[in-house]
Every structure is written in C-alpha cells, then in structure tokens.
Amino acid sequence: MAGRRAARDAISRDQWAALISARNSDSESGARRAAGREKTPITVERIIDAALQAVEAGGFEDLTMRRVATRLGTGPASLYAHVRNRAELGDLLIGRLCSQVALPAPDPACWREQFMEVCAQLRDQFLRYPGIAQAALTVVPADLATLRVGEGMLAILLASGAPAQQAAWAGDAAFLYITGYCLEAAAARRQGEDVDGRVIDRAEIEERLRMLPPDLFPHTVTHARELTSGTGHDRFTFTLTLLLQGLIPPPSVSGPGHRHPPRPGR
Amino acid sequence: MAGRRAARDAISRDQWAALISARNSDSESGARRAAGREKTPITVERIIDAALQAVEAGGFEDLTMRRVATRLGTGPASLYAHVRNRAELGDLLIGRLCSQVALPAPDPACWREQFMEVCAQLRDQFLRYPGIAQAALTVVPADLATLRVGEGMLAILLASGAPAQQAAWAGDAAFLYITGYCLEAAAARRQGEDVDGRVIDRAEIEERLRMLPPDLFPHTVTHARELTSGTGHDRFTFTLTLLLQGLIPPPSVSGPGHRHPPRPGR
C-alpha cells in the first residue's frame, strides 16, 4: 500500500493467477448489485460499452475518462473503482474486440484462407474504432480474450505444418502488421483535412508526390500512382499473402519434393 | 487569417510547394540571427536536439513542450514560433532520424541485403528513442528526409526487378512493420515493471503463458517458448525476409504454382 508504485503498473503474478482462475465467475459483487437494483449500476461492461461508443464517435484520442463518465451520467472518479487506468481501459477494449472474432477450427487444407479471414476480422474490428489499435500495441499478454485470438491464429498456422518457431513469429508479425495498418488508416483519416478544410485524398497525395524534384526522387515521382494506390484492402491482403506464402513453402502438393526452398530465419 | 483552422491542421498545398523549393536555404532568418548573436537563438535544429534528448531520456510519452522548452532555458510559448504543433515536432524528429540513414546505391545483385540493411538502420534509430515510432505512423508524406528514405527503399526494391506495384506495397509494409516492431519494443520496456517493481522478462512471460488453462490454450501453453523467443532481432529479420522472399517470382500473388528463377525480363 505505502510502497511506491511503478510508473506503469503492470499486473502482479498473483493477480494474474486469480484472473485466470476466475475467468468464469463474472464480477464478484457486480452481479449481486445488478440483481438488486435497477439504478443501472456501473459495471466494467457498461464502461467498455460507453468507451467504445466514444471511440467510434471521435477516435481513440477522444477517449477520455470524463467523456466515458458523462456518457454514463456520472463523474470521472466513479470509473476508477472498476478500471485501474486509462491504459487498462484500453486493454479491456481490445479484449472486447477480440472476443467478437470468430475462430474457425483449423483445417490444414485451407489454412491460408482461414488465417486471412481472422486477420480481416481483426482489421475490420480495429477500423471500426479509429485509432484503437494503439491500445493493441501496448498489450503484452493482459487479457484472456486477446490471448484467445492469439491461440486461434497460432492454431491455424500450426495446422499448416510449419515449424512452431516460424508459426509463432509469423503470427506475431501478422498481428503487428494489422495494428500498424489500422493505425495508419486512422491517422490518415484524422489528418485528412487541409488548412482550407479540404480533404486530402489519394489524388491529392499523388499530385504532391509528382511535385517532388525528379532529380532527387526519381522513383517516387515515377511511381506515384503505385505508391498511393491500394484503395480497398488490396495492400492488406497483399502483404499478408506475402507473409504466409513463404511460411513452409506450399506443402509440396505434387508429391514429396526433395527440393527444399530456402528457409527464412537465421 | 480569420478563417477557422481545421482541428488537425495539415499543410496547405502552397506551403508544400514552398517547402520543396526551399529545401536548400536553411532557415530563412535563423542564420542571420545566429551570426549576429551569441545568445543561442532558438532554432528548429536546437528544438529537435532538445526534443530528441528528452525522448532518449524518458521515452516519447515524456516528450513535453514544457520539457523541451526548459531544456532550452525558456518557456513553452517560445517554441510555437518555430514549430506549429506537437505533431509537427514529432514529424521533424522522424525527419531527423531518417536523415541519418545511409542509403546505398541499389545493386540488383544483393538487393535483399541492402534492403535489410536500411530497415535495420531505421529500426536502430527508432529503438534508440523509445516510442518515437508513434510519430512515424502519423506522418503521411510530410518531411523531405522521410520521403528520401522512402525513395531509397523503393529504389532498392525496384532494382530487384519486381513490378512497381509490388515494390511500392512491399516498401510500405516493411515500414509499417518496422514501426510496429519498435513500438511494441518500447511498450514492453515501458511496462516492464511489476507492481512490486520487479522486471517482467521473457522467462516471466513464458511462465505466465504456461499457467494458462491447457484446455483452452493448448498451443499457447505448448509453444510458450517459441512465442516468447526472439531475443535479438531474429524475429525482425525473419519477418522481413519472409516479406522479401515472396516478392519477385510470380506476378500473380494468389496462385504460386511453380517458382520461376529470376528472369532478366521486366
């Protein structure tokens, strides 16, 4: 109690164990209160709901303790009985989003499609709440729902027959890329207004790239179109396909080829 | 003048043109002032220096206008004559870091090694200033030094013979992955303290993963070691190698029927 807290307080190991074991009993005293009263008691779930609405409305940078509190009709201090930090609130949001991702039963026949599907689900969830991917990067292994998605992705990758080390690293890379992709998209949308209030769209960016001095930026000027393309999620699927493609080179569909393509890694 | 400014003010197109054309004249009136006085006038360069020192000391979240100002022996208001925003300061920091990246002359014989080298330089620059990669994600095409690195990476990728679209997307993916990787590393270091002040290292995380219920997290528990490995930058090089590996061969990304050796065709 009196000991000085770390600047960024992580979870202790006992708390971690308790968190795992108590994954079924849903809130110790909250249920009791919820049953007794109609006064809409403050729950972690309600906080998460309000926070998600706030992010959906104004982006992650507008996710304020006060905004969440007023959305719940109370003051900011009331939240700290259920959530330790703003950072922990972010973790909870990511957990909620991850809990809504459907994980297929791994099928070695179509593991690439399955993996892409899960990644697309994550991407859509993150894109729906602009900037929320920022919270996903600070999470190491905090929430069980988040770990569940990681387990599912790892399961699919392992079903491909890839070695465990490659599967683990590829899953990590995919998750990292997804968050980066969504963060970039959120940033682009956020700063998408000019001083005049005009929206900077792809054509605008392309035009600006073409204005660069061709002696210093020859390729950028020449390929401005390719650099700014990728409207839909073509870029997204392209990158992830690239990642998955090199994993365990297609498990030799036409017989046991004794020709091993170069393994990435060391 | 009196027009209302956008919430996130981006750069106008005239300013963009001016920024490009004035890339050589180094600070319009700053040089003049610097020559006349020993009173250490405030320059953009000095602001960037102070800001980088602040980030190196306490991470990107401790990068405060006030901290930078006091490091320069003045108040926070004095900075706004040279820097428009905290966001623009972040862009400048990324630009400074990018300006220190050495770009090789593209050699089609060893384009992979060259690309990896540039990525490693970026990674090391970002890792030296924890959390600064956050600013790299919000930059679209703001700084010339940043664009220069993009041009260099694109040049190497094009030298590989890959189609322009693939080269552009791959470069983007690599940059995105680098920033995500560095952000994750910064977050891990930041939250690396327990409530007791103990440091959570990889062994600790691995142990925690093993504590998960095996019925729900079979693969995570089994491969906890692989998930937490990647001490050095093995994970980094692995992922980028995976990305580069699949670049050239088939122009159609979806169906890699058989692998062509790199053809001299374009």
Added chain:
DNA sequence: CCGTACGACGAACATTGTTCTATTGGCGAT
C-alpha cells in the same frame, strides 16, 4: 433495529497543449 463496509461521487491537484498579449532587440529606411 443498528453498525459497518463498500461503491459512487464532488471537488481538487498537478500537468498538458496552445493562445493572447506585451516586450524587446536589431535592422532597414529616411
């Protein structure tokens, strides 16, 4: 019936980004 304990909450504190306004110092123009 009362005591107690815990969740809710109002107010407050330290800190942040940013702007308004005054001041000052040097340089060009007369």
Added chain:
DNA sequence: ATCGCCAATAGAACAATGTTCGTCGTACGG
C-alpha cells in the same frame, strides 16, 4: 544618426486531461 517596424521571445493565462482524497449514501450482516 535617428526612427520606426517587424519578427522573435517570453510571461501569463485558459481549457482540458488523468488521477486521487475525503465524504456520503445506501444496502447488507448482525
């Protein structure tokens, strides 16, 4: 040489943020 002007600097202030303290109210255990 003197005047005036403009840009840079800085002090103070404002709105908004995360977080904590102490109080209050109410519901449950006795």
